[in-house]
Amino acid sequence: MSDALIVGADGLARPSWAAGDPLLRDYYDTEWGMPVRDERGVFERLSLEAFQSGLSWATILRKRPAFREAFDGFDPDLVSAYGDRDRQRLMADAGIVRNRRKIDATITNARATIALREQGGLADFVWSFQPAETPRPTAYDQIPTQSAESLAMSKALKKAGFAHVGPTTMFALMEAIGIVDTHLLGSHRRASSGVWPA
Template sequence: MTPDATPSPDPQVTPTSGTVIGEDGLARTPWALGSAMMCHYYDTEWGMPVREERGLFERLSLEGFQAGLSWSTILAKRENFRAAFAGFDPEAVAGFTEADVHRLLADAGIIRHRGKITATIGNAQATLALREHGGLSALIWSYKPEQTPTPETLTEVPTRSAESEALSKRLKAEGFRFVGPTTAFALMEAIGMVDTHLVGSHRRGSSGVAFSNQPG
């Protein structure tokens, strides 16, 4: 799954194309050239390992809010989300009350979706409960696959996998919501558990996470 279903109006950036050369001469996955914001995210953050609890909770929350929307929409609102959700501190969010729900529903800076808001609060509570059983990071990273996809075009990038289906099932069993297999796979991409940078991209393999079919 790519972060944005419609990468760019640029005719050279199409869902079926391979890597695209930017003005700086570097090859990237097409969606990265959708905007300066997306390019910076692609070059500096997407696909890099995240193992700290708060960082994982934030990314899991934002992936949940993305459902049905483009990633660029969420990324543009990320600082608003951080302000609204106490920097995605699980302990703080777990203590949110119905008054906070009403506050968030009135906040035009975020996605005002009651189900996603209440799911984020519940997911914070589930995150705290996991601390007694190894923690959120240990759970998520235990589903890292031995191999990673090697897509040459966006059409070859999967949107789910056996591991994302298993991770989704486990998260739901632990009380998490808005964590379907596609959302779980997007999370795995975002935190470097799989590498779906197109073959030939200057970012391919940049996470340093080792896979049996890819050096690094």
């Protein structure tokens, strides 16, 4: 990928991955990196980041409506009750990524999310790993793929019964929900979350 930001016809600077495809551009402009602090929102994004592992984010984003329908809006209470019939239904659903390991992890993680409510809940738990500083990249090769905090979060979530929550996947989650700001300096979205200064 090019290190340069691309200025669109609207005069806004975006990274190359968000400059072409309208779906990715809209996601970048309105959602990626904005704070998500509710249980269902964090559970959904944690689940989708796990499904994304080994695939492109564009693939997951295009399938997100089907994922939401298939997983009852990522309601942890509903997903936690899934049994073998639900697993078979999900494995037969061509609208989502049909990976048994990731489907099982989503059900496992719904149950672990419910258990975490006794300790303040998933959202507070995940946000407790917010670092003291965020990256300030001017090029893609300056953006880390994991951090000490994402490694610690991964270990803590695994201890709490979560699956498919490796440190790289958890760093992607941290980027997606605003815990860190990895927008390139000069992007129109840099510091737009209200969590981090420019």
